[in-house]
Amino acid sequence: MATIGILGGGQLARMLALAGAPLGHRFLVVDNAEDPCAAQVAPLLHADWRDRDALVEFARRIDVATFDFENVPAETAHWLTGHVAVFPNPEALATAQDRFLEKTLFTGAGIGTPAFATVDSLDDLRDACARIGLPAVLKTRRLGYDGKGQCVLREPADIERAWQRLGGVPLILEAFVPFDCEVSVIAVRSRSGEFRHYPLTRNWHRDGILSASLAPLEGFVELEQRAIAHARELAERLDYVGVFALELFVHGGQLLANEMAPRVHNSGHWTIEGTACSQFENHVRAVLGQPLGDTAARGHSVMLNWIGELPEAGPVLAEPGAHWHDYGKSPRAGRKVGHATLCADDPATLAAMLERVGRALGRAEQVAPVIAALG
Amino acid sequence: MATIGILGGGQLARMLALAGAPLGHRFLVVDNAEDPCAAQVAPLLHADWRDRDALVEFARRIDVATFDFENVPAETAHWLTGHVAVFPNPEALATAQDRFLEKTLFTGAGIGTPAFATVDSLDDLRDACARIGLPAVLKTRRLGYDGKGQCVLREPADIERAWQRLGGVPLILEAFVPFDCEVSVIAVRSRSGEFRHYPLTRNWHRDGILSASLAPLEGFVELEQRAIAHARELAERLDYVGVFALELFVHGGQLLANEMAPRVHNSGHWTIEGTACSQFENHVRAVLGQPLGDTAARGHSVMLNWIGELPEAGPVLAEPGAHWHDYGKSPRAGRKVGHATLCADDPATLAAMLERVGRALGRAEQVAPVIAALG
DSSP states (O other): OOEEEEEOOSHHHHHHHHHHGGGTOEEEEEEOSSSOGGGGTSOEEEOOTTOHHHHHHHHHHOSEEEESOTTSOHHHHHHHTTTSEESSOHHHHHHHHOHHHHHHHHHHTTOOOOOEEEEOSHHHHHHHHHHHOSSEEEEESSSOOTTTTEEEEOSTTHHHHHHHHHTTSOEEEEEOOOOSEEEEEEEEEOTTOOEEEOOOEEEEEETTEEEEEEESOTTOHHHHHHHHHHHHHHHHHTTOOEEEEEEEEEETTEEEEEEEESSOOGGGTTHHHHBSSOHHHHHHHHHHTOOOOOOOBOSEEEEEEEESSOOOSHHHHTSTTEEEEEOOOOOOTTOEEEEEEEEESSHHHHHHHHHHHHHHHTOHHHHHHHHHHHO | OOEEEEEOOSHHHHHHHHHHGGGTOEEEEEEOSSSOGGGGTSOEEEOOTTOHHHHHHHHHHOSEEEESOTTSOHHHHHHHTTTSEESSOHHHHHHHHOHHHHHHHHHHTTOOOOOEEEESSHHHHHHHHHHHOSSEEEEESSSOOTTTTEEEEOSTTHHHHHHHHHTTSOEEEEEOOOOSEEEEEEEEEOTTOOEEEOOOEEEEEETTEEEEEEESOTTOHHHHHHHHHHHHHHHHHTTOOEEEEEEEEEETTEEEEEEEESSOOGGGTTHHHHBSSOHHHHHHHHHHTOOOOOOOBOSEEEEEEEESSOOOSHHHHTSTTEEEEEOOOOOOTTOEEEEEEEEESSHHHHHHHHHHHHHHTTOHHHHHHHHHHHO
16 A cells, blocks of 8 residues: 655546555645645645645655646656655656657657747747748647647748747747547556557547547557557656657658657546556556556447536436546536546447437537547 | 435445546545545545434535445434435335344245244244254344354254353344355346346355355356346335345255345445446446446456455456455454455456466465356
8 A cells, every 4th residue: 555646636636546546545636726626536735836845745645756737847846756756757757848858759769750840039930930831830848738839820921920929938830730640659667667558549639629539449550559669669768657648640651749748648538447457547556666457458438528518427327338427627618527438349339329429418529520430 | 416425434435435436426424433444535524423413414515325334223314314315215224234124024025035033032042943943043133244243053052152142132043054155136226216236146255254256157047037036126115225235045946035235235346347337336326316327247257355454466466357456444353454356258267367366365265166166
């Protein structure tokens, strides 16, 4: 039995605590939010991550620290290592927090990426656009998530507008990839160096936020092997411990790495019911140095994200093989408030279930691309 | 989202809270123990069940009350219905708390039982022994569990000794059944009257405490149908809401009802991983009037109980398909401190896994009868 401290008390911390409790572990969440949803299932230390006195108290009460949010300041994470074991290590966190360091890591590891260039001035941006071409995406190097801190440039007139909107912090310009689809690898590496991965997952976004995930994928055998080799290479280069997600674009048979999330990931929520050992349980096992659990898919799973507010639970609860997740958060535009996972033994049964659930909840648009992919 | 109050804060309350949290529900546990293990995952109201002021406060903070322990005084449960909805209803609880009322219910419903007679004096006991024959089992009518409050009478000389040990409270003498095996039905009935059952489970006890459970069972089709019909009949007679267990002896092709537990039950712990919707989630759904979830077995499952102290977790964690449960309790002789569930697609794979786990943990005796049953 160990006590695991989590920096951040959102739904990822909540699901980590729910997965670790059956194993006998205790949790302590540190967050400065008023009512962080993880505090409904685990004790809370109500404090800011920059409050060093609070973090000393936090470190004293736990055996190992981890994260529910990648934007915990890397220097805080580094300082914390003087007080308690911290996984993933702060260097991995710092790399994943900065889109330029991250893309540099990818290219150094021989992993394709969209063309990119750092942008620190309007002149930099003009040069980068000339070199990379339009359309392109201007992004803040740090603190972006769920499509925040991004701006698409389609024509030269957009350059100055984009600079007005995002300029003043370090930026990166990336080529816009007209991808065939988006996929992610959820993988885990333990303190002993053991590496495991879940099946490649296909993802659909709406308004920059994950809308649906599907796993496993049929007809992606060779791509999946390459994606997993990339994930393993990154984990080893970073001496990474814990679960992480590598998001990739598939474009004309090529894989282009988009970003790496140094934590359990929304596109791995389907593993709660779709595998014997979820990403949350495996993250707990990894940071404690326990043997990793089975990551093979049981049947076929789709995760549907609930953004802003929850739909009615009834139609999902009434469906055998469907699982409801309500994070206990209040509704707010753009906020992730819950998800549902639908599981079936075969793709046709899963497609029929998606069809029923989509119709009952008025979410036909959300399920349509997944049904098409299953067909 | 609802808040569910639980009288009792042991491992059953803990597993109820862990199953209900993903659905967005909150919990409040009332218990007077120093450190009840459910309080690690849900808020605690530290109070005695007889403290009416505390229970008024409890009722005010919850939407529905339920139990983790059947020996909450039925009059307390009845009084509580004046303040909040209580499921299962106190009459069902009162019946299940008293072995004589319970057996009378069974016989009234046409369900076979071992011969039984109430015993309130040494003369009663002598008469009952003459009528029922020896060996027989003398039990307290109330407050017995895990083999507590029981005494086996093998020869006439045992009669007075047994009376000395247990006399002074209402007793029941039951014929000793040299059963072929013990089975249980875990079933659930919702506020809307919907009834579902899990596959029949076979149980092995050691020293009066559940040691292992196996489900589903092969070659029990007709017996299973009868057992389930009995469970349904009882649920309807009691207007029962929630999960319950009906424990039966199998003896020469006959089913003899032993007892009914008005709560989630140790012999249903395998449903956490062995079905899509566990007994814990279905109890939560039932008391809230939500649609019940899928109770079909996924593959074959064995639950091994950890009594007194936990064995080493490593060999279980290293086994794909095996799941570790540590209730966060301190070790104590006879105390249920955790369990493991082993799942496989077929009985032979499950038997091989049991063999490995039993050997690695020095628990060959515990797994041997289950392996024999799988063979």
